[in-house]
Amino acid sequence: MSALLKVENLTMRFGGLVALNDVSLSIDKGAVLAVIGPNGAGKSTLFNVVTGVYRPTSGRVTFDGAEITDRPSYEVVDRGIARTFQSSRLFSDLSVLDNVIIGMHTRTRTGVLTALFRPGASRREMAACVEKAETLLKLGSGDLFEQRYRPAGTLAQADRRRLEIARALASQPKLLLLDEPSVGMDDMETDALVADITRLRVQNPALSVILIEHDMRVVEAFPQHVTCIDYGSKIAEGDFAAVRAEPRVQEAYLGKAVAHA
Amino acid sequence: MQGRASPDVPGIAAATVFAIASQIIGAAFLYLILRVDGGWQVVGLLALLGLGFYLLERLPWIADYALASFARVPLVAMITAAVIVLAFPFFVGSNTYILHLLIVAELYAVLALALNFQLGSANIPNFATGASYGIGAYVSALLAINFGVSFWLTLPVAALAATLFGFIIGIPSMRTRDTYLALVTIAFGVVVQQLLNNFSWTGGPNGLVGIPAPSLFGHSFADPLVIFGWKLPSQANFYYLSAALVVVAIVTAHRLHGSRIGLAWNALRADEIAAKAQGINVAWFKVLAFAVDAFLAAFAGTIYAFYVSYISPDNFTFLVSVTIMTMVIVGGMDNIFGVIVGAFLLTILPEKLRAFADYRLLFFGVVIIGFLMIRPQGLFPQRMRRYGGEP
Numbered sequence A: 001m002s003a004l005l006k007v008e009n010l011t012m013r014f015g016g017l018v019a020l021n022d023v024s025l026s027i028d029k030g031a032v033l034a035v036i037g038p039n040g041a042g043k044s045t046l047f048n049v050v051t052g053v054y055r056p057t058s059g060r061v062t063f064d065g066a067e068i069t070d071r072p073s074y075e076v077v078d079r080g081i082a083r084t085f086q087s088s089r090l091f092s093d094l095s096v097l098d099n100v101i102i103g104m105h106t107r108t109r110t111g112v113l114t115a116l117f118r119p120g121a122s123r124r125e126m127a128a129c130v131e132k133a134e135t136l137l138k139l140g141s142g143d144l145f146e147q148r149y150r151p152a153g154t155l156a157q158a159d160r161r162r163l164e165i166a167r168a169l170a171s172q173p174k175l176l177l178l179d180e181p182s183v184g185m186d187d188m189e190t191d192a193l194v195a196d197i198t199r200l201r202v203q204n205p206a207l208s209v210i211l212i213e214h215d216m217r218v219v220e221a222f223p224q225h226v227t228c229i230d231y232g233s234k235i236a237e238g239d240f241a242a243v244r245a246e247p248r249v250q251e252a253y254l255g256k257a258v259a260h261a
Numbered sequence B: 001m002q003g004r005a006s007p008d009v010p011g012i013a014a015a016t017v018f019a020i021a022s023q024i025i026g027a028a029f030l031y032l033i034l035r036v037d038g039g040w041q042v043v044g045l046l047a048l049l050g051l052g053f054y055l056l057e058r059l060p061w062i063a064d065y066a067l068a069s070f071a072r073v074p075l076v077a078m079i080t081a082a083v084i085v086l087a088f089p090f091f092v093g094s095n096t097y098i099l100h101l102l103i104v105a106e107l108y109a110v111l112a113l114a115l116n117f118q119l120g121s122a123n124i125p126n127f128a129t130g131a132s133y134g135i136g137a138y139v140s141a142l143l144a145i146n147f148g149v150s151f152w153l154t155l156p157v158a159a160l161a162a163t164l165f166g167f168i169i170g171i172p173s174m175r176t177r178d179t180y181l182a183l184v185t186i187a188f189g190v191v192v193q194q195l196l197n198n199f200s201w202t203g204g205p206n207g208l209v210g211i212p213a214p215s216l217f218g219h220s221f222a223d224p225l226v227i228f229g230w231k232l233p234s235q236a237n238f239y240y241l242s243a244a245l246v247v248v249a250i251v252t253a254h255r256l257h258g259s260r261i262g263l264a265w266n267a268l269r270a271d272e273i274a275a276k277a278q279g280i281n282v283a284w285f286k287v288l289a290f291a292v293d294a295f296l297a298a299f300a301g302t303i304y305a306f307y308v309s310y311i312s313p314d315n316f317t318f319l320v321s322v323t324i325m326t327m328v329i330v331g332g333m334d335n336i337f338g339v340i341v342g343a344f345l346l347t348i349l350p351e352k353l354r355a356f357a358d359y360r361l362l363f364f365g366v367v368i369i370g371f372l373m374i375r376p377q378g379l380f381p382q383r384m385r386r387y388g389g390e391p
């Protein structure tokens, strides 16, 4: 089986700081890969390079058979990679519903001329978006659907995380990148998040997910593929038990969550 | 709050009465403020207006009720609006000064709606709307004077020329941000004005004179307009023409706002990085906002040129751009109705408050600072989009 996403020898320098150092990894269609590592290890930077926010200093990223290194974000999203942000970046003055509809940007086509001269087509496209968005909002845990006309900025923390996931799913991605989705969630909400991700995979077996997580309870739930990054370098890879047993990983975490997970 | 407590949906009868009465009251107020001659009467009307806004602010259900009513009987609301706009000149009668103010207000409403795509929807500060307006005016005037091109043909040509200009100023917006972008647009505006001032074929500082009046079905716009035996001054021709343009601008704004494009603009206003992560080509959508702005502004410029029949670089200065910007900020960013109210208020008030006439820039400066400090969302704040006729 050929990999859906393949990252080869990726290096990202910010001035003198090496945020990613010769990192290679890959993920198959339908798989979940958990990326762990201490603060400042370079995990979010990995997402930023894959999604075209940063241009890597060197290395290659291939997705679904095409090279996407250095490609602009909008093209990457169009090809089927959607992401969430560690510190959620919602469109706070727009409604919950509008946030999700904007997530469908790459799957809709209306241009200025269509909007002006074929308003019927534009309206039908919008109506279809609203319907899909409402379905997405009903799907996840929480009551986002009931709150669909609230400004996204007024949502509670857990709902903000859920909305970011719904917005990312709106682009019908093949690969979903989740940057610490459980931040700011209590235990119950985290369990619901794990259930959400599990259900997503059942509904769409082809969907691949890369999950950056600090909460080992979440990682434990998807234990097949785990990669640990420290100081920009990949230090371990394998299933959760193997990675956790790795002395370098324990050293990196130094008695943190991993030790008693 | 954005609470659930559903606002009582007005019945058809109540909605009809409200839609008609509120618009008549609005028109009557406009009529009064146009009629009064300075002094205490203006102050009194302003106090009334202030009270109105205060009530709207304290009792938000009024605005909800108004919107619900208009949404309930959209046809009645539109017909009422059309009748009021068509009938207004008959009440004004032979007072050409009032008609002139109305035309200017209408053209400014179009310009403010044009700028609203950028400032309101996408939060791009553009100080070159005045320049696009000028380009529209000059292109159409030059075509008419030198080549005898008809007004109706110059409209689209000038708009396309200005759109090209919009694309050109839009290009730096891909790389520069916020403050610097504002500076770039100011520079563009100044350059355009200087060029108009220095080229010989634009008439230099003297501008262009003798722009021929348009005509339609053999009726010259320089002639009085006779309808059912009523004789309206020639300005009425341009009043109706400008009103038609306002309608075009409203429809354009409404359609773009309600489409994927309006949402994309709103997204990049809220968070550019997040917008990129949704697959929005941010650079392209910024340029697009410049182009749409220039396109509409050029229409206003063409009508202005043919209306006054004489244009000079002084008509399209930096002050014009600042004025347009003030209208958008005061009226309400990304609120079509608000922007139009802003344009009318800020066209008419400085005329009525003669004391301010010599201090226009100061007046606009104070108004902008005041609004940004006290009410940054403007008189009529942006409203959440509602879909499928839900409350």
Ligand SMILES: Nc1ncnc2c1ncn2[C@@H]1O[C@H](COP(=O)(O)OP(=O)(O)OP(=O)(O)O)[C@@H](O)[C@H]1O
Pocket (backbone or CB within 6 Å): A014, A017, A018, A019, A037, A038, A039, A040, A041, A042, A043, A044, A045, A046, A086
């Ligand atoms: N744009 C940037 N410019 C300079 N340095 C950066 C930039 N982005 C990230 N870094 C640095 O790169 C390193 C890796 O950051 P990154 O955000 O990828 O870490 P992380 O693994 O996601 O950490 P955390 O768990 O805290 O989120 C950090 O030292 C960070 O300061």
Ligand SMILES: [Mg+2]
Pocket (backbone or CB within 6 Å): A043, A044, A045, A086, A179
């Ligand atoms: Mg991070």
